[in-house]
Amino acid sequence: MKNRLRILIAGAAGQVGRELQRSFADAGEIICHDCDTADLADPDQVRAMVRSAAPQIILNAAAYTAVDRAESERNAAMAVNSTAPCVLAEEARRCNAMFVHYSTDYVFDGSKLGPWMESDKPNPLNVYGASKLAGEEAVQQVGGKYLIFRTSWVYGPHGRNFLLTMLHLARERDELSIVDDQFGAPTSSIELADATRAIVSGALEGKFGPTENWAGLYHMTCSGSTTWRGFANAIFARSAGVLQGKAPAVKPVLSSEYVTAAKRPRNSVLSNEKLYARFGSKLAPWESALDAVISRLAAKAPAAEL
Numbered sequence: 001m002k003n004r005l006r007i008l009i010a011g012a013a014g015q016v017g018r019e020l021q022r023s024f025a026d027a028g029e030i031i032c033h034d035c036d037t038a039d040l041a042d043p044d045q046v047r048a049m050v051r052s053a054a055p056q057i058i059l060n061a062a063a064y065t066a067v068d069r070a071e072s073e074r075n076a077a078m079a080v081n082s083t084a085p086c087v088l089a090e091e092a093r094r095c096n097a098m099f100v101h102y103s104t105d106y107v108f109d110g111s112k113l114g115p116w117m118e119s120d121k122p123n124p125l126n127v128y129g130a131s132k133l134a135g136e137e138a139v140q141q142v143g144g145k146y147l148i149f150r151t152s153w154v155y156g157p158h159g160r161n162f163l164l165t166m167l168h169l170a171r172e173r174d175e176l177s178i179v180d181d182q183f184g185a186p187t188s189s190i191e192l193a194d195a196t197r198a199i200v201s202g203a204l205e206g207k208f209g210p211t212e213n214w215a216g217l218y219h220m221t222c223s224g225s226t227t228w229r230g231f232a233n234a235i236f237a238r239s240a241g242v243l244q245g246k247a248p249a250v251k252p253v254l255s256s257e258y259v260t261a262a263k264r265p266r267n268s269v270l271s272n273e274k275l276y277a278r279f280g281s282k283l284a285p286w287e288s289a290l291d292a293v294i295s296r297l298a299a300k301a302p303a304a305e306l
């Protein structure tokens with residue numbers, strides 16, 4: 001990748017946005033935006049943000065991600081997750097920039113027994129999933145040099161996520177009840193950002209051929225799958241040193257016993273075959289990706305601060 005590229009990251013302070021900053025740090029000039037600098041719910045601010053940056057690459061890690069709150073804030077979720085990506089894709093086309101956007105496993109209803117393919121029909125169970133699906137469709141409609149990566153159960157060293165919540169709760173509780181009948185693939189923000197960087201670099205270098213060969217929608221998750229309870233158990237088993245023996249007991253509960261405003265899919269495991277076939281890209285198994293995030297946390301902060 002040439003050094004003078006201008007790379008705009010929207011949602012730069014979010015969990016994926018922060019890792020994208022790290023991963024693309026040596027790729028060119030990074031222009032970061034977040035709530036404080038541009039409100040993506042306002043299309044005029046989205047346009048102004050892109051026009052003043054004049055980027056060759058736009059990475060959109062911004063999203064309205066409050067899954068339960070979205071049930072009562074449909075318009076806000078739609079503005080950030082559907083209208084904003086549409087305007088970003090239009091602006092990317094206008095300046096011939098590559099546009100990378102992320103979507104979610106929650107576009108599916110969870111009814112399939114095996115992993116979901118890109119060709120499977122989405123049928124979101126909640127407003128967040130519907131808003132993300134509308135965003136995907138809008139970006140595809142605009143076309144151009146775009147990549148949409150559908151991912152799942154994102155966590156990492158920063159931000160609001162399941163791993164950090166579990167480590168926090170471990171210090172306060174002796175027992176936790178965690179849902180054990182939803183299946184998915186925990187995916188680390190580090191893996192996501194690094195895979196994105198490799199694919200974007202390859203596409204810019206012409207490694208994947210002309211735009212029509214690579215532009216499109218791909219599933220991108222860590223490999224393997226588990227339940228939320230399985231994820232929690234793995235977190236506590238792998239953080240034993242960090243937690244200094246404070247791991248709580250993890251009791252399984254059914255989704256029907258843990259009622260939330262938004263319904264969630266029972267099985268949202270995504271097949272990554274298309275990503276591998278097109279780009280040769282394969283993210284780590286979720287367990288080793290978890291080890292890497294925990295090591296990063298342990299290296300950065302004393303146990304008491306986790």
Ligand SMILES: NC(=O)c1ccc[n+]([C@@H]2O[C@H](COP(=O)([O-])OP(=O)(O)OC[C@H]3O[C@@H](n4cnc5c(N)ncnc54)[C@H](OP(=O)(O)O)[C@@H]3O)[C@@H](O)[C@H]2O)c1
Pocket residue numbers: 010011012013014015016017034035036038039040041060061062063064065080101102103104105132150151152153154155159160
């Ligand atoms: N988290 C998951 O489990 C998960 C699963 C599947 C897919 N994804 C997708 O992965 C992508 C990255 O998610 P993430 O987990 O990194 O999300 P995140 O940590 O919640 O970060 C999203 C960022 O977007 C910003 N944002 C929200 N509304 C905005 C607005 N109106 N104007 C400007 N910025 C705004 C947020 O700022 P504030 O914090 O200030 O609001 C935050 O910095 C998203 O497309 C998401 O849908 C996430």
